[in-house]
Amino acid sequence: MPSAAAALRTRASVFAALGDETRLGLLAKLTNGEPLSIARLTEGTKLTRQAVTKHLRVLEDVGVVYSIKAGRESRFALDPRPIVNAQAYLLHVSRQWDDALARLKALVER
């Protein structure tokens, strides 16, 4: 099992990978389940293919996306597991907050 510090680092890098407009756009294109080539993903982005490639590498590094080579093109597909993980973490944080507030409220009302 990963240490708490390592988990924190991993979590931070997933959020960092999501913290870019372009990359969120790429993810959105991939949520329909169909793996897309870099050329297809570049369409409609105002960016160079190279720039898009870099963004895809960032997403790949945190595991939210993976690539499979198909002939001369490499298709990227989404892996929702890190996303689900991040989602669960945020849920955890907001729950903790709710609990804390409830406790404080009870303390005041007593």
Add this chain to the structure above:
Amino acid sequence: MPSAAAALRTRASVFAALGDETRLGLLAKLTNGEPLSIARLTEGTKLTRQAVTKHLRVLEDVGVVYSIKAGRESRFALDPRPIVNAQAYLLHVSRQWDDALARLKALVER
């Protein structure tokens, strides 16, 4: 209502704000509901007070934290709303993914 593009930008900046180990640590300290001063938040971070202040400003800019002045110190507290928002978005993405997979699967099996 915000345009879709603006919503995307907002979302990206929230994730970007969460995409740093130090800031996740600060959030963790604030999830128990008690507003903390900058000095308190700096304790145990190996960082300068100034550095911590900068991180708090980043969190404040995206609304995940707010400050209230209390005498000579300014206390920071968590506002879970942007976090809940981000959490809902990630849930949405993973749900979309699930639906897409189910559709593809049905298509193959037919």
Add this chain to the structure above:
DNA sequence: GTCATGGGCAACCTCCTGGTTGCCTATGGA
């Protein structure tokens, strides 16, 4: 009043990030 403490502001530095361009390789189709 005096002093320690909490914090703001600004300058500065380094390194990473996002982006570009140029060039090269490989694959698939005509």
Add this chain to the structure above:
DNA sequence: TCCATAGGCAACCAGGAGGTTGCCCATGAC
């Protein structure tokens, strides 16, 4: 076979992010 298309690699660049230091102001304690 020849050419267009899909990508990879490396160099390069500007700007922003994270961090420090130094100095100043305000407030609370004594």
